[in-house]
Amino acid sequence: MLKSKEKKPIPSKRIIMGKEVLRVEGLGKRFNHSWVVRDLNFSVNRGEIVGLLGANGAGKTTILAMLLNLITPTSGNVSFFGQTGDGNRKGILTKMNFSSPYVDLPHRLTVFQNLSVYGQLYGVPLLREKIKFLCREMDIESLLNKKYGQLSSGQKTRVALAKALINDPEILLLDEPTASLDPDVADHLRRWIMQYRDRQSAGILMSSHNMQEIERMCDRVILLKQGRTVAEGSPSILIQQYGRATMEEVFLDITRNGSEA
Amino acid sequence: MNLRRILALFQRHYFLYRTSWVRLIELVYWPVMELLLWGFLTLYLQGVGSDLPNFLELFLGALILWDVLFRAQIGVSLAFLEEVWSRNLANLFVSPLTPLEFMAGQLVVGFLRTSVAVGVLVVLAQIFFHFNIFEMGLPLVAFFANLLLMGWSIGLFVSALILRFGQGAESLAWAVIFLFQPVAAVFYPVSVLPEWLQGVAWATPAAHVFEGMRSVLLDHQFMPGHFWSAMGLNLLYLTGGTLFFLWVFKIARKKGLFLQVGE
Numbered sequence: 265m266l267k268s269k270e271k272k273p274i275p276s277k278r279i280i281m282g283k284e285v286l287r288v289e290g291l292g293k294r295f296n297h298s299w300v301v302r303d304l305n306f307s308v309n310r311g312e313i314v315g316l317l318g319a320n321g322a323g324k325t326t327i328l329a330m331l332l333n334l335i336t337p338t339s340g341n342v343s344f345f346g347q348t349g350d351g352n353r354k355g356i357l358t359k360m361n362f363s364s365p366y367v368d369l370p371h372r373l374t375v376f377q378n379l380s381v382y383g384q385l386y387g388v389p390l391l392r393e394k395i396k397f398l399c400r401e402m403d404i405e406s407l408l409n410k411k412y413g414q415l416s417s418g419q420k421t422r423v424a425l426a427k428a429l430i431n432d433p434e435i436l437l438l439d440e441p442t443a444s445l446d447p448d449v450a451d452h453l454r455r456w457i458m459q460y461r462d463r464q465s466a467g468i469l470m471s472s473h474n475m476q477e478i479e480r481m482c483d484r485v486i487l488l489k490q491g492r493t494v495a496e497g498s499p500s501i502l503i504q505q506y507g508r509a510t511m512e513e514v515f516l517d518i519t520r521n522g523s524e525a
Numbered sequence: 526m527n528l529r530r531i532l533a534l535f536q537r538h539y540f541l542y543r544t545s546w547v548r549l550i551e552l553v554y555w556p557v558m559e560l561l562l563w564g565f566l567t568l569y570l571q572g573v574g575s576d577l578p579n580f581l582e583l584f585l586g587a588l589i590l591w592d593v594l595f596r597a598q599i600g601v602s603l604a605f606l607e608e609v610w611s612r613n614l615a616n617l618f619v620s621p622l623t624p625l626e627f628m629a630g631q632l633v634v635g636f637l638r639t640s641v642a643v644g645v646l647v648v649l650a651q652i653f654f655h656f657n658i659f660e661m662g663l664p665l666v667a668f669f670a671n672l673l674l675m676g677w678s679i680g681l682f683v684s685a686l687i688l689r690f691g692q693g694a695e696s697l698a699w700a701v702i703f704l705f706q707p708v709a710a711v712f713y714p715v716s717v718l719p720e721w722l723q724g725v726a727w728a729t730p731a732a733h734v735f736e737g738m739r740s741v742l743l744d745h746q747f748m749p750g751h752f753w754s755a756m757g758l759n760l761l762y763l764t765g766g767t768l769f770f771l772w773v774f775k776i777a778r779k780k781g782l783f784l785q786v787g788e
Contacts, residue, residue, distance in 0.1 A: 295781070326781065332619040335781045357621040366784070368612040370537065377540040384533035385620040411544075427616070 283310045284346065285435050285467035286331070291340035293326055293491075300326050301491040304340065308435070308467040313458070315478045315499075316471040317511075318488035319519045324471040325366070326491075328437050331469070332362055344435065358386060363428035364439035365421055371413025375404060375423050378412055379430060386431035398426040401456060403449070417444035425453065429460065436460075438470035442477060454481055475512035485511070487518055494518055526629065530622050534630030535637075538604060552638060553645045556592050560646050563588055564654050582742050584712065585656045589646050590738060591711045593669055594731055595702050596642045597676025598683070600635030602698035605684035609692055615783045624774050628767065631684065632677050639673060661738070664747045668734050671752070674759035675730045679705070681766035685773035688782060710735050730758040 284307050291304040301323040308314045316324045329335040331342055333353065341348055344356045369378045376395060383391040399405045402422040407415060412423060421444050428436060441457065442450035458481060461468055472478055478485060479499045487495040487502070495502060495518060499511050506514045542548050567584045577583070608614050617627065650656040658665060683701050687694050708722060709731035715723055726732040733755035740748045777783055 325784070329615075329781060329784055332615075334615055334618060334778065334783045336775075336778045354621045354623070357619065360619070362619055364615075367615040369616060370541065370607070370611040370613055372545055372611075373537065373540050377537075381533050381537045381540070382616070382620065384536070385530050385617075385622055387529060387621075 284308070285310055285344065286469065287341075287343045287346075288331070289341045289343075291327070291330060291342065292338050293323075293330060293335060294338040299338075299491055301330070301337075304491075304493060306486055306493070306496065308469050310434075310467055311461060311465045312483045313461055313468040313470065313481050315482035315485040316469065316488065317475075317478060317485055317515060318471075322488040323491035324488065325364075325439060327488075328362065328364075328439055328469070328471065331437060332360070333357075358431060359434045360437070361386075361428040361431055361433040361435075362437040362439070363421075363424040363441060365417070365424070365443040366439065367424075368420075369412050369423065369427065372411055374409050374411055375399070375415075375426075376408040378423065379426060382427050383430050388431055394430065395426075398429055402426050403452070418446060418449060421445055422449070422453070432464060434464065434466050436466050436468045438468065440472055441470055442472070442474065450477075457481065475510065475515055479511045487515070489518060526623075526626055527621075530620075530626045531629045531633065534622070534627065535633050538607070538634045541607065553642050556596070556642050556646050557649060559592070560585070560588060560649055561653065564650070568654065579742050581654060582656060583739060585650050585654060586658060586661070586738055586742060587711045587735060589643060589650060589658055590668055590672060590734065591706075591709075592646060593639055593643050593672040594676045594705075594709070596639040597635050597673045598680040598702045599676075599698060600638035601631045601677055601680025602683045602687070603638075604631040604634040605680075605687060606695060606698060609687060609695075618783055624771055625767075628681060628770060631680070635677055635680055636673065639676070643669075661741050664737065664741050664752075667747075667752050668738055671730055671734050671755040671759055674763055675755075676702075678759065678762035678766035681763075681770045685766075685770040688770075688777050689773045691782075691785070705729055705731060708732060714739065727754075728758065730755040730762060733758070 286308040288304055288306050291301060292299060293301045300321075304327065306314070316327060318324050326335060330337045344360070347356065373381070379395045379398070380391060383394060388394055395408075396405070399408055402425060404419060404422050404426065407419060407423070412420065415423065421442070425438075425441060428438070436457075438457070442453055445453065454477060457468065460466060470481070482499060484497065485495075485499055485502060486493055495505075495514075497505070502514050503509070503511060506517055508514050508517060542552075564585060567581050571580050608617065618624075647658050650658065661668070679702055683697050686697055708718070708726040708729050710718065710726055711731070715726045715732055715736060718726055733751040737748050737751040737755075740746050740751070
């Protein structure tokens, strides 16, 4: 059982949802003459969690990487807080962060050392206190002096999430945020992410293969197939539109049959 | 350029070396073995008779200065490889860290690795062979600075190649510098080289440094011409290394290499 569950819940100060933090227009990426993402349009508002869904190879990771400037788009525009272009890239990056189970942290550094390095890269004030707070919340306090490489994959996922939250991002990009976690810890983290969204009025874009997670956490879902949007809406509306009982059934319907609602 | 972010990168490597005795040993192992091997050979050759004046000083001076160049290059390349090995590049480049700050961090690590390795060599050369490199005087600073700059430039070039071609290109980190060794005229004057190769040598900053070193040790004379030539060439090399890295960085973004760097 997680210690932090016994603590008082984080106070929720939800700011009115609605102001756009991220807008994507006509986004596309072509690798070696084949389009992996094509003509993608969506936005993420403050205080909103948007889910990216799709089968393996649907383009989810490429989309996240384009938003993070790790991959240059072939076409389209991305704007953050209403601003586009590379001019203010650094300012935007200080307000963003991401976590992915496919990107590691240095293995020989302890959890504290890793978070300390990233805290300095993001210019986090009162860093020591911030690290302690995050590690308490993620229930990794006892791992602070342990080397990252010695952690289990579930512990690594939590450390990566602590790294992603080190700068209190206003835009948080999460690639499979609860991968490798046991149901208890995954449940705790889901609640924590939702509370974080409420507290910071953050816009969160996440990809996941866990349909229950998507149903529970996401205000809106973008379903992708071969790099294109095939459906978009709140989980309840999509379930209704497709005449299914769960998001998993909607997902299977679309990925197997490609059927339109 | 933000100093705090450059220091954060330096701190990342400091944490790494502080807890890794294998890396600390690697830092000095080969330079020390080379110094002892070639130092004792030089003592032997000196004993059987050599017409060359200051034979020991020339040889050991060249050996230590060559190591400045080699350690500076390998220091920069290894700082980059550490990020590749730990699959950490994507995390770094989604932070506000700029490519120039990243390069600056690598250069700082390269400088410190060089200082530690060469510092050990200087002490051992004094203990085993009674050779005091500081007897070269102030010109030593000019030699060190020029070799450091050239090592940095090649280190950046190699890092860019690893970014472009993945971990499979890792062996370049140890090999590329030896392409320069014959034309750097480390242990012999440039005049020994065939004429066509002399032109290549004079386009190598290190060749000017080693010619300058011989001039100081044999004639007790500092040659400003060699110093300025080396400086000018280094300016070109460092600009070239930086631009090449930035160009490959752009390609890496286009091809999505930051998420794929590996074998």
